[in-house]
Ligand SMILES: Nc1ncnc2c1ncn2[C@@H]1O[C@H](COP(=O)(O)OP(=O)(O)OP(=O)(O)O)[C@@H](O)[C@H]1O
């Protein structure tokens with residue numbers, strides 16, 4: 045093979061910076077194209093040794109192994125890559141565009157343009173269809189019952205709402221340990237209401253807010269209003285906490301954000317009909333208490349550590365699209381009492397790593413087995429204890445307003 049100047053240059057880059065995986069994958073691809081599959085394979089496997097789930101490297105390794113005539117190796121790299129590749133997105137054209145057909149006149153084009161979803165594209169956060177309902181949430185029967193009673197039923201039955209004088213002002217706060225379904229439930233509620241789902245990760249946008257909080261927060265609520273019915277979901281609500289604010293940006297600017305949030309929630313100057321506001325937090329005790337007063341996020345729902353059915357659903361979620369043998373997830377769910385959703389995610393990660401390691405060392409594709417997961421279940425340490433400890437203190441000593449009644453009830457049930 046003639047020395048290729050591009051490859052030469054990249055190789056000298058790699059000599060100086062051997063950990064540069066993107067460049068190494070690129071070199072591997074160029075070598076493969078240049079007819080040196082063995083060299084390509086060496087570079088690809090070097091990357092895979094450090095990053096077993098590097099999809100691009102797996103693809104090059106598969107092609108390179110195939111080109112060197114090692115079909116078995118090629119197939120196992122290929123299967124690993126397929127298992128890792130994100131499910132292909134199937135973008136569905138919006139129903140309105142389908143119904144409207146192809147425009148013939150300038151007026152029609154203008155009209156479609158004005159009503160096209162792109163016009164409502166938010167600058168901050170993610171807006172989309174919910175796509176799921178509460179049925180997709182595993183277990184948590186008690187939580188679903190409460191959501192129905194305190195949120196869905198009154199919304200679905202305006203007459204009843206008036207009779208009982210139940211105001212729809214204010215929002216609902218979902219709280220509980222990490223990874224246990226708060227975001228999932230928020231999305232499911234949007235699905236139940238047939239509303240679009242507009243999600244804002246507060247800690248992500250907070251820095252953008254400093255100094256221009258008023259405009260940005262108003263913009264978020266305006267986007268929600270333009271897209272009603274819309275469920276506006278503020279994740280990581282504790283980022284709007286007094287304590288965090290002192291650390292991060294100084295109380296003053298955070299006050300501005302909190303005040304603007306209050307103004308938007310109270311909706312004095314605006315019409316919030318058809319905009320449902322939800323928030324979630326792992327640490328509700330960090331939330332500025334002004335936000336939790338009546339008329340604001342005054343209804344709170346504890347999303348507790350997952351029960352048996354929820355744990356099985358969470359395990360299934362984290363393993364979806366991954367190659368597994370026939371699994372008895374119920375058995376693993378039974379053995380993981382006291383783990384949070386985040387812990388179960390970690391468990392699945394570890395099981396997957398074990399299977400990938402086995403595949404790499406044997407050169408033979410190994411799916412994730414029951415045993416891999418059971419081993420992982422034994423090695424993952426439930427993290428919920430610490431969370432419960434903190435929460436328990438608030439339930440015991442900070443429960444003046446009854447905000448932690450649900451937790452107290454949960455703890456009591458747990459002790460039995
Ligand atoms: N009860 C459940 N049924 C089915 N899947 C669940 C359930 N709880 C959690 N999951 C799955 O686990 C993943 C993590 O849950 P989710 O993101 O909703 O947790 P969270 O409480 O919002 O966590 P965090 O506090 O980290 O934001 C979700 O993608 C979801 O699919």
Ligand SMILES: [Mg+2]
Pocket residue numbers: 226227228279324
């Ligand atoms: Mg979440």
